[in-house]
Amino acid sequence: MVPKRYYPFNKINLIHPLLAPFFVMAEPLVSALGTNRLIVLYAHLYPDRSGNFNQNLIKKNLQYLVQECNVLPLRDAMERLDKNQELPRRAVAILVDDATKAFGQQGRNLLAEVELPYTLALIPGLIQESGRENQIARLMRLAGHKYWLPNQEMVQKALGWFGPPIDEGAVSFEGLFEKARQLEEDQLEDLLLHIRAQNDHFMSWEELKQLQAEDKVDFASHTMSHPQLKFATGTWLDWEIGRSKELIQSNLGVEVDSLVVPYGNPKHFTADLQQALIKHDYKYSYSTRKGTIGSQTWRHQLPRLNLEDEYWHLKLHTCPAVCSFLYSNDSGLSNKQE
Numbered sequence: 578m579v580p581k582r583y584y585p586f587n588k589i590n591l592i593h594p595l596l597a598p599f600f601v602m603a604e605p606l607v608s609a610l611g612t613n614r615l616i617v618l619y620a621h622l623y624p625d626r627s628g629n630f631n632q633n634l635i636k637k638n639l640q641y642l643v644q645e646c647n648v649l650p651l652r653d654a655m656e657r658l659d660k661n662q663e664l665p666r667r668a669v670a671i672l673v674d675d676a677t678k679a680f681g682q683q684g685r686n687l688l689a690e691v692e693l694p695y696t697l698a699l700i701p702g703l704i705q706e707s708g709r710e711n712q713i714a715r716l717m718r719l720a721g722h723k724y725w726l727p728n729q730e731m732v733q734k735a736l737g738w739f740g741p742p743i744d745e746g747a748v749s750f751e752g753l754f755e756k757a758r759q760l761e762e763d764q765l766e767d768l769l770l771h772i773r774a775q776n777d778h779f780m781s782w783e784e785l786k787q788l789q790a791e792d793k794v795d796f797a798s799h800t801m802s803h804p805q806l807k808f809a810t811g812t813w814l815d816w817e818i819g820r821s822k823e824l825i826q827s828n829l830g831v832e833v834d835s836l837v838v839p840y841g842n843p844k845h846f847t848a849d850l851q852q853a854l855i856k857h858d859y860k861y862s863y864s865t866r867k868g869t870i871g872s873q874t875w876r877h878q879l880p881r882l883n884l885e886d887e888y889w890h891l892k893l894h895t896c897p898a899v900c901s902f903l904y905s906n907d908s909g910l911s912n913k914q915e
């Protein structure tokens with residue numbers, strides 16, 4: 578007997594440029610059936626490694642948000658959901674990751690032109706004025722950033738700097754963090770040379786203060802060194818989560834209650850991370866799982882959708898009722914982001 582072949586219906590196949598206009602038209606009808614939900618859009622707003630940055634597309638997308646959606650400050654939107662208060666139709670909040678110098682020079686202007694509120698996720702360890710902690714963050718970045726060797730080999734390479742013997746059991750990112758914390762600044766500089774650490778450019782605290790004075794901006798933590806948090810344990814994890822919050826709060830005088838998990842992969846949300854979030858009093862943490870947010874959505878792995886997407890996709894991705902249907906039960910489905 579020939580076995581039956583099943584072609585299960587998958588809602589994701591409905592996400593198509595030809596079908597998108599019908600979904601957008603259906604949004605008012607579908608949203609009338611339930612309570613309004615929130616869509617958090619993520620963006621980087623600076624050129625990628627190949628120098629690509631489609632400013633025209635971003636301008637068009639931002640204009641669409643101004644004309645067709647209700648863009649709320651993220652903090653207000655989440656507070657409303659926490660209190661079970663109503664959200665407007667097509668409620669959207671913008672979360673911008675990384676705060677590189679290039680964002681300060683380019684992307685920020687695009688947001689300022691349309692006067693939309695946004696939340697900026699900072700990596701305080703990678704801000705140069707952070708001194709010794711900047712050196713340690715640049716080192717620990719080998720647990721996230723793609724260097725010339727895979728992450729696990731990079732940590733061995735770094736531990737090799739300390740000289741033999743490398744105890745097999747001590748080959749861990751946390752082990753490296755603990756050893757690095759004992760070093761003087763010139764030793765750390767030598768270790769950074771040894772691993773050929775890069776020094777990307779992020780906005781300074783002064784630049785961030787200026788932005789704070791001029792824009793409708795709020796801040797979130799994006800860890801100290803932008804690692805893959807699935808590797809993070811113990812004292813190192815504690816530093817990534819706790820210290821980043823402290824530095825943003827003390828430098829910018831805002832309360833930080835959100836963590837944007839680097840790379841956003843749901844697999845990086847470990848039990849250790851959950852504990853660290855609770856310990857350091859974070860109310861929210863954001864992944865890149867696709868979906869919408871309601872009053873019942875788990876606050877420690879909130880979904881986001883991409884702002885820097887094709888125009889038809891953005892239109893669809895600003896329809897909370899329709900997206901809530903399209904992305905329900907797709908916990909493994911993640912956007913790609915860095």
Ligand SMILES: [Zn+2]
Binds near residue numbers: 674675840
């Ligand atoms: Zn990032």
